[in-house]
Amino acid sequence: MKIIKPALAGTLESSDAQVSVEPxxxxxxxxxxxxxxxxxxRQIKATVMETLGRLDVTSGRITVIDKGALDGTLKAxxxxxxxxxxxxxxxxxxxxxxxx
Amino acid sequence: xxNAVGREIPAExxxxxxxVYQGKFYMDGKYVKKDSPRSRRAVTPVADKLCATxxxxxxxxGAHDGMTFSFHTEFRDGxxxxxxxxxxxxxxxxxxxxxxxxxxxxxxxxxxxxxxxxGRIVGAQTSGVRGPIGEVIxxxxxxxxxxxRSHGGRPRAIEAGEVHIDIAFLAxxxxxxxxxxxGVGGKNNFGSMGFGMQDAQYADHTVVVTDTLVEAPxxxxxxxxxxxxxxxxxxDIGDATxxxxxxxxxxxxxxxxMMAENVARVIAATxxxxxxxxxxxxxxxxxxxxxxxxxxxxxxxxxTMRFALxxxxxxxxxxxxxxxxxxxxxxxxxxxxxxxHISTHPDHHEIDLSEYANPANKxxxxxxxxxxxxxxxxxxxxxxxxxITGSDxxxxxxxxxxxxxxxxxxxxxxxxxxxxxxxxxxxxxxVTVTTPGDCVDVLVTDxxxxxxxxxxxxxxCLDRAGIPHVTIEWLRDKAYGLxxxxxxxxxxxxxxxxxxxxxxxxxxxxxxxKPFVLS
Numbered sequence: 001m002k003i004i005k006p007a008l009a010g011t012l013e014s015s016d017a018q019v020s021v022e023p024x025x026x027x028x029x030x031x032x033x034x035x036x037x038x039x040x041x042r043q044i045k046a047t048v049m050e051t052l053g054r055l056d057v058t059s060g061r062i063t064v065i066d067k068g069a070l071d072g073t074l075k076a077x078x079x080x081x082x083x084x085x086x087x088x089x090x091x092x093x094x095x096x097x098x099x100x
Numbered sequence: 101x102x103n104a105v106g107r108e109i110p111a112e113x114x115x116x117x118x119x120v121y122q123g124k125f126y127m128d129g130k131y132v133k134k135d136s137p138r139s140r141r142a143v144t145p146v147a148d149k150l151c152a153t154x155x156x157x158x159x160x161x162g163a164h165d166g167m168t169f170s171f172h173t174e175f176r177d178g179x180x181x182x183x184x185x186x187x188x189x190x191x192x193x194x195x196x197x198x199x200x201x202x203x204x205x206x207x208x209x210x211x212x213x214x215x216x217x218x219g220r221i222v223g224a225q226t227s228g229v230r231g232p233i234g235e236v237i238x239x240x241x242x243x244x245x246x247x248x249r250s251h252g253g254r255p256r257a258i259e260a261g262e263v264h265i266d267i268a269f270l271a272x273x274x275x276x277x278x279x280x281x282x283g284v285g286g287k288n289n290f291g292s293m294g295f296g297m298q299d300a301q302y303a304d305h306t307v308v309v310t311d312t313l314v315e316a317p318x319x320x321x322x323x324x325x326x327x328x329x330x331x332x333x334x335x336d337i338g339d340a341t342x343x344x345x346x347x348x349x350x351x352x353x354x355x356x357x358m359m360a361e362n363v364a365r366v367i368a369a370t371x372x373x374x375x376x377x378x379x380x381x382x383x384x385x386x387x388x389x390x391x392x393x394x395x396x397x398x399x400x401x402x403x404t405m406r407f408a409l410x411x412x413x414x415x416x417x418x419x420x421x422x423x424x425x426x427x428x429x430x431x432x433x434x435x436x437x438x439x440x441h442i443s444t445h446p447d448h449h450e451i452d453l454s455e456y457a458n459p460a461n462k463x464x465x466x467x468x469x470x471x472x473x474x475x476x477x478x479x480x481x482x483x484x485x486x487x488i489t490g491s492d493x494x495x496x497x498x499x500x501x502x503x504x505x506x507x508x509x510x511x512x513x514x515x516x517x518x519x520x521x522x523x524x525x526x527x528x529x530x531v532t533v534t535t536p537g538d539c540v541d542v543l544v545t546d547x548x549x550x551x552x553x554x555x556x557x558x559x560x561c562l563d564r565a566g567i568p569h570v571t572i573e574w575l576r577d578k579a580y581g582l583x584x585x586x587x588x589x590x591x592x593x594x595x596x597x598x599x600x601x602x603x604x605x606x607x608x609x610x611x612x613x614k615p616f617v618l619s
Contacts, residue, residue: 036522039586068521
């Protein structure tokens with residue numbers, strides 16, 4: 001998948017994460033802020049990178065503002081932001097493929 | 101040196117007789133020489149002790165560089181006096197190298213954070229640290245590490261002369277012109293003056309700050325004129341509506357109500373739940389809600405409570421009004437209902453923090469407690485509790501009477517959700533030990549109940565009552581299963597705060613957190 005236009009998913013509520021994506025020509029640039037940075041920063045980054053990898057996103061500026069979201073929430077927010085960015089239709093969501 | 105809760109205490113702190121924590125009753129039977137104030141005689145009869153300003157009073161009391169001043173925080177987030185006084189001492193008088201000795205430091209004392217940042221306030225001794233003050237202390241901005249003491253540890257340290265107060269500035273709801281002062285009887289009442297009473301007896305000088313001047317004698321006085329140098333009248337001493345903040349609320353959250361119901365079941369399953377039992381609860385949502393469920397068990401058994409202790413809310417006052425509670429022994433009022441109640445009910449009494457919880461007197465009320473129900477930020481596999489540092493290692497909490505009631509009571513119950521957001525409440529090892537595990541008996545979470553293996557008797561009680569329970573390891577695994585295993589915090593060497601056990605030994609230290617860089 002490609003990040004084509006700026007898109008946003010998620011909220012700044014407690015236990016959620018807000019993920020925004022923007023196109024970029026300089027490869028993948030990921031920045032993470034988190035209310036649980038000291039204890040979970042590395043795990044959050046690993047989850048975000050793994051999700052982007054699974055979606056085959058290789059370039060874009062990704063900003064995650066995490067408010068203590070669990071892994072499942074993080075994955076869903078990243079997937080949603082990427083798909084909004086390329087205006088994926090419901091039928092186009094790769095259920096069972098990259099999304100599982 | 102490693103202490104009894106497995107924490108490494110730096111040798112440089114173990115000077116002047118300071119020892120590491122060695123168990124909850126280690127100091128039993130030892131003698132203490134009590135400190136005494138250097139008190140100025142007021143022989144010549146005067147018309148009053150009124151001073152026009154806080155500055156005039158501070159000058160009369162010899163305010164000077166390097167001194168220690170104290171205040172109480174009965175107004176919690178609505179306190180005005182501590183900020184007013186700090187501003188006068190630091191900005192108007194230009195004093196430096198000041199130490200604050202407070203019952204707590206929170207958002208209402210935010211201005212003190214600025215003075216710490218500027219290096220004007222160099223020491224802080226307190227029973228709680230929240231908000232911006234916690235951040236500056238955690239950033240290592242104090243010249244000396246902050247000293248965190250429990251509500252019982254504070255009067256112990258004052259009596260032992262480990263903290264000597266030069267001037268106590270005490271907010272009082274009403275005072276007569278000579279300084280007989282109370283927490284009620286004025287326009288901004290806060291109820292019990294328990295946090296401030298002892299300061300007046302041990303400080304070299306005491307200034308009463310009030311907004312309601314009444315005719316002498318203002319009795320029964322919580323602060324007595326014989327201990328007071330000056331009286332200052334200001335517009336408002338505080339905002340009582342801000343006493344009851346989100347920490348002191350009655351919950352309608354079903355998860356918290358379920359935990360509260362389980363706490364009440366545990367209490368009812370023990371042999372201590374008998375006519376004349378004694379009880380204290382904290383003001384966290386689930387702890388406070390226990391009152392509601394306990395009532396049903398009391399009515400069912402036809403028993404009453406001999407006394408309720410400590411911080412007081414309307415919930416316990418209502419139980420007293422229904423004849424279910426003999427006495428309320430009150431150090432602090434958490435809402436308007438309790439503030440009104442203390443001045444109207446003859447068996448709702450004000451007590452000071454030494455009577456409440458001091459482990460170095462001849463027996464504080466906590467020693468008579470059957471049950472205490474408390475909250476926690478974290479509990480570890482040894483049942484050690486942290487209520488002072490967040491999962492980011494920053495100071496943001498208050499031991500208050502937690503360690504005192506836990507140590508004194510026959511059955512200490514911690515009630516807390518298993519996770520808060522992505523934070524695991526039950527963990528391998530707490531960030532900071534504020535209450536040692538040998539004082540904690542039962543842990544009630546939304547995923548299950550665990551009993552400290554040291555208390556086989558309580559395990560048997562739960563089994564007989566058919567209350568299911570699990571091991572604390574099971575709860576830890578469940579928590580980590582939900583949120584992931586946290587990475588350990590990384591610290592610098594600098595100690596920013598010393599956590600004293602209630603007996604004055606060192607329980608733990610808080611170091612400066614290393615800035616986190618995500619590679």
